[in-house]
Amino acid sequence: MKADISKDDATPTLDDVARKAGVSTATVSRCLNNPDRVVEATRARVMEAVKALEYTPNFAARVMAAKRTFTIGAIIPTMDNAIFARGLQAFQEALHARGYTLLVSSSAYRPDVEEEQIRALVARGADGLLLIGHDRDAPIYEYLERQKVPALAAWSFMEDGQIPSIGFDNRAAMSALAKEVIRLGHRRIAMISGISQGNDRARERIEGLKDALRESALDVDDLEIIETTYEVENGAEAFTQLMSRDVPPTAVLCGNDVLAVGASLGAKRLGLRVPQDVSITGFDDIELARITSPALTTVHVPHREMGRKAADALIDMVEGKKKVVSAKLETSIKKRHSLGPCPGTNDDPDHP
Amino acid sequence: MKADISKDDATPTLDDVARKAGVSTATVSRCLNNPDRVVEATRARVMEAVKALEYTPNFAARVMAAKRTFTIGAIIPTMDNAIFARGLQAFQEALHARGYTLLVSSSAYRPDVEEEQIRALVARGADGLLLIGHDRDAPIYEYLERQKVPALAAWSFMEDGQIPSIGFDNRAAMSALAKEVIRLGHRRIAMISGISQGNDRARERIEGLKDALRESALDVDDLEIIETTYEVENGAEAFTQLMSRDVPPTAVLCGNDVLAVGASLGAKRLGLRVPQDVSITGFDDIELARITSPALTTVHVPHREMGRKAADALIDMVEGKKKVVSAKLETSIKKRHSLGPCPGTNDDPDHP
Structure with a gap:
């Protein structure tokens, strides 16, 4: 079905799904593209038909119908050491709650790889992108703008960045x-x-x-x-x-x-x-x-809060619901045991 | 361009790229789809034209032409604690060396989420999938088979699993x-x-x-x-x-x-x-x-070796080059300091 642009008799169509679910094709389309606008019982019936028929919403057809794929891309610098894991997990959970799937790419802190991955995710139909920080060449932002793919930066905050940010100072x-x-x-x-x-x-x-x-x-x-x-x-x-x-x-x-x-x-x-x-x-x-x-x-760093808020902000951008305003989240100092008074001084300010 | 299935005058076409690079459209297509069959100088010239014109190889067109997108999907149970990070990093590096981009999804150890992500990655045109372990319902494997998307299991080894595995015992x-x-x-x-x-x-x-x-x-x-x-x-x-x-x-x-x-x-x-x-x-x-x-x-566990070998095996499956044989990699016991002789016994076998 992956290569099915031309019609293939063996492949279930939107019509087949509509017939099986007993609804109009418009309703099926709405279920796939704007599920929040369909009552739950109808949506459940349609999704059951989709599953029973193994209807894979054709990429091209869906894009044409909805200009949306319900896929969000995130490009992080590394998956190692779980630096971004907790925030990304919260990001994914919040996306999932709103019906979006997350695809992640890791650039190994290389700008050329990041650019390649941005293009790959756009070509794969990502509705929006989460990027880390603001350091990238202007042409990439221009590319995203021309492709009309909204992007959001996290893990850093910039008042007047090229894209909005949900980050911290x-x-x-x-x-x-x-x-x-x-x-x-x-x-x-x-x-x-x-x-x-x-x-x-x-x-x-x-x-x-x-x-x-x-x-x-x-x-x-x-x-x-x-x-x-x-x-x-x-x-x-x-x-x-x-x-x-x-x-x-x-x-x-x-x-x-x-x-x-x-x-x-x-x-x-x-x-x-x-x-x-x-x-x-x-x-x-x-x-x-x-x-x-x-x-x-x-x-x-408030990893989970940042991930959750970034997901909501990015989906709002994708769905054009409201103007997204950058947010600067609060950080705090977590005192544990690796920092103590300067050795050789007798003036521990906490134990004078 | 994302929604560009119908012709749009502002959108660069394969012809435009061919003209700019001074080659035939077939050569452009080959560069995008079978780069290893094109001499490097030609490939470089074509890719320069692709970049200059900002030609985003149209998903549908590319799929029709090549039935390949040079994208590999991996679905891992979690991104937390870097359990899969090192292996996945090696997997990505090996994919990259062969011209493929990796998109990762994390299922939070939930089979329903994993199934949804498998379908999403197939719908986004993934050429092949890396999955962790063998525990999943038969219909998923049948789905992948019908969609003709090769899949490979890692992190576990099964002699006669539904899909080949590069793992360990x-x-x-x-x-x-x-x-x-x-x-x-x-x-x-x-x-x-x-x-x-x-x-x-x-x-x-x-x-x-x-x-x-x-x-x-x-x-x-x-x-x-x-x-x-x-x-x-x-x-x-x-x-x-x-x-x-x-x-x-x-x-x-x-x-x-x-x-x-x-x-x-x-x-x-x-x-x-x-x-x-x-x-x-x-x-x-x-x-x-x-x-x-x-x-x-x-x-x-030989994380990096496993990632590297899984990448090569999966690409071989995608490109239909050779029959992929499962591989069982060696593990070893890494002795550090958390295991000692049983307390209360006077018979430390290592210090009798």
Whole structure:
């Protein structure tokens, strides 16, 4: 049936479904394309006929009838380490509740692969796309606009981005965490960041740390930042490098929890206690942060809320129901055990 | 262009691409559909024209011309906890190398959702499908056969399954691990398993443990198994339940690493040391197993090899190149620190 554009006698048609369900073809079409406009009993009868006849709503026919396929695409940078898993799960559940199926692609943080996947999902008839962050070339946005496929960015927030966003303020969130680190007496601070090129979340988090340093009149030029891909082993390696300096940092802020788990592993290998000898912080508050030992002090991101709201916003865009307004969600600092007072100082502000 | 079945003057056609690239329309078609049959320089010129004109190969037209879309679908039970991430990443890389794009769907371990996603991916024109395990109703396989969409199962191996598999022997792997547990003196053994209904991997792992008990003349009826969904907190809760028995187990074998991490967390909360007071084992050897403390003794699954081989096998099926033969990959026991000798016995076989 996949290749069935021309008529094939063996293939059930919309007419067959209508006859079996005892309704008009228009009703069948509505059931497939605007199920919310059909009473539940009718919809159930039609869907039963669809299933009994094994009617696969022909892509072309459905697109012609409804200009909709009830498929949403999401392109995430990676499926590894479950960085996006929780948010995506909530996104999918909310889509499902509104009758949409989610197809996911992972770009391995490569812009060329992301572009290819955007085109593939559009060609496969995706009604709308969820993208992560705002860093991409203008032609891609122009392409989506010409194809009339609405897109929404998540995991970062931009007031006047090319597409609306349901995200959070990566910069302010990292700044708040860094201020807490500084409050605990740390002055020699270093950062292990994700690759900032093409990744607005990583860049904003670096800027947030710099903001906090400046506010405390600390020298931003003294800040050492190692950029590496988000893998546990890379975090461990970067940490080892940082600790080999003549004057090693007393606190290492990491661009996400995966790098922080790696840094903790690096500390263990060097025989350093966290946080007594060195403090480590994460970002994202994925499950890893809670499981690792010591559990990570990190930025809590409202993954499920973000996924749910992104689904509702994107479907509203697809269905043209209302103007979608970007939303900036709240983050918070999740205090666990990997951040402590600066070693060698006798002034733990929490236990004076 | 998405809805462009009828001719639209603004939309670039195959002819436009052919003219711009200076080749015949047949060559353009071949470039899009059988790129390996076109010399690289020609292919590059055509793809440049495709890009310059923003020609989106029309789904219907391409299907009619080639009966192929260069899209592969994968339906995995969950994106959480990165259980399938590493294998899927390798699968995608191997697909990409052969010119195919991967679209992923996650069924939340629900057969009805999986069926819906299979139909959605077929309707979106997937050339082939990767499925996890073999547990599904016969009509789904018949549907795939009628639609002529090849499918391959991974993560489990079945000699004469309805579809070929690139997997491993879950039963033998768990049996080997359980034998090691028994060798270390454990007699009171319990298991925390995933939900076995509809999950052949979970069922086979339970059977593997039973095989090992029988081989050592231990009573299978004494074995307590708690089934729960693969979440860290559920593992912790099940572990707490097991330890509240009058005669608690000395070793808890878990259906996967996620449950084992949960069990370790449960042990920590109860003030029990792992493995001095109680041993815990995992299955899968995902990154979590290495990171958690103590690091998990677990079954190592060759995730990347499986993903790579599954991609090659599935594309061979799609392209009808050769008969695909199922492959059973080797697993091994990864010894780390969560399994030790049975407490209270003075006979550590490794340190007599």
